[in-house]
Amino acid sequence: xxxxxxxxxxxxxxxxxxxxxxxxxxxxxxxxxxxxxxxxxxxxxxxxxxxxxxxxxxxxxxxxxxxxxxxxxxxxxxxxxxxxxxxxxxxxxxxxxxxxxxxxxxxxxxxxxxxxxxxxxxxxxxxxxxxxxxxxxxxxxxxxxxxxxxxxxxxxxxxxxxxxxxxxxxxxxxxxxxxxxxxxxxxxxxxxxxxxxxxxxxxxxxxxxxxxxxxxxxxxxxxxxxxxxxxxxxxxxxxxxxxxxxxxxxxxxxxxxxxxxxxxxxxxxxxxxxxxxxxxxxxxxxxxxxxxxxxxxxxxxxxxxxxxxxxxxxxxxxxxxxxxxxxxxxxxxxxxxxxxxxxxxxxxxxxxxxxxxxxxxxxxxxxxxxxxxxxxxxxxxxxxxxxxxxxxxxxxxxxxxxxxxxxxxxxxxxxxxxxxxxxxxxxxxxxxxxxxxxxxxxxxxxxxxxxxxxxxxxxxxxxxxx
Ligand SMILES: Cc1cc2nc3c(=O)[nH]c(=O)nc-3n(C[C@H](O)[C@H](O)[C@H](O)COP(=O)(O)OP(=O)(O)OC[C@H]3O[C@@H](n4cnc5c(N)ncnc54)[C@H](O)[C@@H]3O)c2cc1C
Numbered sequence: 001x002x003x004x005x006x007x008x009x010x011x012x013x014x015x016x017x018x019x020x021x022x023x024x025x026x027x028x029x030x031x032x033x034x035x036x037x038x039x040x041x042x043x044x045x046x047x048x049x050x051x052x053x054x055x056x057x058x059x060x061x062x063x064x065x066x067x068x069x070x071x072x073x074x075x076x077x078x079x080x081x082x083x084x085x086x087x088x089x090x091x092x093x094x095x096x097x098x099x100x101x102x103x104x105x106x107x108x109x110x111x112x113x114x115x116x117x118x119x120x121x122x123x124x125x126x127x128x129x130x131x132x133x134x135x136x137x138x139x140x141x142x143x144x145x146x147x148x149x150x151x152x153x154x155x156x157x158x159x160x161x162x163x164x165x166x167x168x169x170x171x172x173x174x175x176x177x178x179x180x181x182x183x184x185x186x187x188x189x190x191x192x193x194x195x196x197x198x199x200x201x202x203x204x205x206x207x208x209x210x211x212x213x214x215x216x217x218x219x220x221x222x223x224x225x226x227x228x229x230x231x232x233x234x235x236x237x238x239x240x241x242x243x244x245x246x247x248x249x250x251x252x253x254x255x256x257x258x259x260x261x262x263x264x265x266x267x268x269x270x271x272x273x274x275x276x277x278x279x280x281x282x283x284x285x286x287x288x289x290x291x292x293x294x295x296x297x298x299x300x301x302x303x304x305x306x307x308x309x310x311x312x313x314x315x316x317x318x319x320x321x322x323x324x325x326x327x328x329x330x331x332x333x334x335x336x337x338x339x340x341x342x343x344x345x346x347x348x349x350x351x352x353x354x355x356x357x358x359x360x361x362x363x364x365x366x367x368x369x370x371x372x373x374x375x376x377x378x379x380x381x382x383x384x385x386x387x388x389x390x391x392x393x394x395x396x397x398x399x400x401x402x403x404x405x406x407x408x409x410x411x412x413x414x415x416x417x418x419x420x421x422x423x424x425x426x427x428x429x430x431x432x433x434x435x436x437x438x439x440x441x442x443x444x445x446x447x448x449x450x451x452x453x454x455x456x457x458x459x460x461x462x463x464x465x466x
Contacts, residue, residue, distance in 0.1 A: 002027040003177055004099040005091065007084070008034040008077075009110065010398070011103045011131055011254035012062040013212045014069040016166035018129040019101035023174060026099050026127070030174040031091070032070055032077050034063060034192070035084040046388035047337070054361040058210040058395050060195060062253045065211025067192045073173045081188040085113045090186060092121045095177070100124055103131040103254070106295035107399040108302065134163050134258045134289050147297040149308075150416050154290045155283070166260045207241065208249050208361060208395050215250035219261065222247075223268045232277040235284075236366045238353065238437045244364065245281065248396035251288070258285055288401055294414060295400035302403045305330055305382060307412030328410040328419065329380040335451060336379045340371070341389055344446045349428045350374045352443030359441075361395035366431060372409045373422040379450075383410035 004027030006019055014020060023030055044050055067077040080087035091097060105111065118126050130136045137144055139161050148154040227242055237243035250256040262285065269278050295302050339345050343354035353367035375386040387406040391397050404413060411419020438444055454460055
C-alpha cells in the first residue's frame with residue numbers, strides 16, 4: 001500500500017492539475033495538505049504584517065473551494081499551522097509516505113524548503129510539476145540559470161514554443177488516509193473547515209472571490225464579451241473592471257492556470273478573430289512567465305537592495321531628481337512610508353491609487369508603476385519597503401511578479417534602461433485628465449506638509465518649513 005502527499009501552495013485548484021493525475025497513477029492512498037505558514041501572520045522586517053485581512057479572506061475562500069472540490073473526489077484537505085518545512089518533516093517522519101507531489105514554485109524560500117526536504121528524505125520521491133506556468137523548463141532553448149537578462153530577449157526565445165492544452169479533470173483520487181487509523185496525532189494539522197459564509201462579511205461587496213468557481217466565472221465572463229479585442233487600448237486605465245482581465249488574483253492563488261487562460265484566449269481568437277489586443281494578453285502572460293523563471297533563476301537576489309546589479313554603492317549623494325537610472329535610494333523614512341501606505345503624500349494620483357489598493361486589494365498596472373516610482377524617486381525610500389507593502393495588500397501577490405516589477409522600476413533588475421521614473425504630473429494629465437479617479441478615491445485630501453520631523457527627529461514647523 002503506497003501513500004502519497006499532495007502539497008498544495010499557490011495552486012488551489014483541481015482542474016488542469018497534473019500533480020493530481022500523477023498521484024492517481026503512483027499511489028494507493030493520499031493526503032492533501034496546505035501549509036498556512038506563520039510568516040503570513042507575523043510582522044516582517046519592513047514594518048508590514050505579512051498578509052492583510054483581505055488577502056487572508058481571499059485565501060480562505062480559495063481553500064473553501066478546494067476543500068469542497070477535493071471532498072467531491074473522495075479526499076480531505078488538511079491544513080497545517082506549521083511552516084512547510086516543519087509540516088512536511090513531521091508527516092514524512094511519522095507516516096510511510098513514499099511520494100510527494102507539488103508544483104514548481106519560483107520563490108527562494110519555497111525552493112530552499114524543497115531542497116532541505118529532498119536532502120533529508122532521500123527515499124521519498126518528489127514529483128515537481130509545472131502547473132503554474134505556460135511552459136515546462138525543458139522546452140526553453142536555454143538553461144534557467146542562463147535566463148535572458150531582459151524580457152524582450154526572453155519573449156523572442158519562447159513565444160513560438162508550443163503550449164500544452166489544459167488537462168481534463170481527474171474523476172477520482174486515491175483513497176484518503178485515515179489519520180486515526182494510523183494512530184498519529186498532529187496537533188496543528190487538521191481538516192480544513194469550510195467557512196466562507198461566516199467570515200466573509202468584510203468582502204461581501206468585493207468583486208474578487210477566491211477559488212476555482214469564481215476564477216472560471218471570470219474566465220467565461222471576460223471571453224464572452226468583446227473586451228479582449230480592445231484590451232490593448234484600455235489596459236492602462238487606472239480603474240474600471242472591464243479595462244483589464246483581472247485574472248491576476250486567481251492566477252496568484254492558482255485557482256486558474258495560465259494554460260487555461262491561454263486556451264480560452266485561443267478559442268476566442270478562433271471564433272472572433274485575433275488582433276493586436278488579443279496578442280497583447282498573451283504578451284502580458286509572458287511577462288508573468290518571465291518573472292516566474294526570473295525568481296527561480298535569481299533566488300535571493302530578488303530581495304537584495306541592489307538586486308541583480310553588482311553595485312553595492314549606496315553612497316550616492318546625487319539629488320534624487322538625478323538618481324533615476326542609477327543606484328536607487330537605501331533610506332527609510334518611517335513617516336513618509338506610513339503616509340505613502342495610507343495615501344497621504346503630496347501626489348494626489350498616488351494617494352488615490354494607494355487608497356484604492358487599501359480598500360479593494362487591487363491596483364491597476366499603471367497605478368502600480370506610478371506609486372512605485374513615487375516611493376523610490378520622490379520619497380527616496382528603499383524600494384523593498386514598497387514591495388513588502390504590496391506583498392501584504394495585493395490579492396494577486398506573486399513573488400516573482402511583485403519583486404521583479406519593483407526591481408525593474410528601481411533599476412536593479414531586468415530593465416535595460418536602468419529604472420523607470422514617471423513624471424507624476426504628466427501621468428495625471430494623461431490618465432486622469434478630469435480628476436475623476438482622484439476624486440473618487442479622495443486622493444486630493446492629504447497633509448500639506450510631507451515631513452513633520454527632520455532627519456534628527458526635530459519637529460519641523462509648518463509655517464516656516466524648518
Ligand atoms: C510594482 C509592481 C508590482 C506588481 N506586483 C504584481 C504581483 O504581485 N502579482 C501580479 O500578478 N502582478 C503584479 N504586477 C503586474 C501587473 O500590475 C498585474 O499583473 C496586473 O495589473 C494585474 O491585473 P490584470 O490581471 O487585470 O492584468 P492584465 O492587464 O489583464 O494582464 C493579464 C495578465 O498578464 C499578467 N501581467 C500583466 N502585466 C504584468 C506584469 N507587468 N508583470 C507580470 N505579469 C503581468 C498578469 O498575470 C495578468 O493577470 C506588478 C506590477 C508592478 C508595476
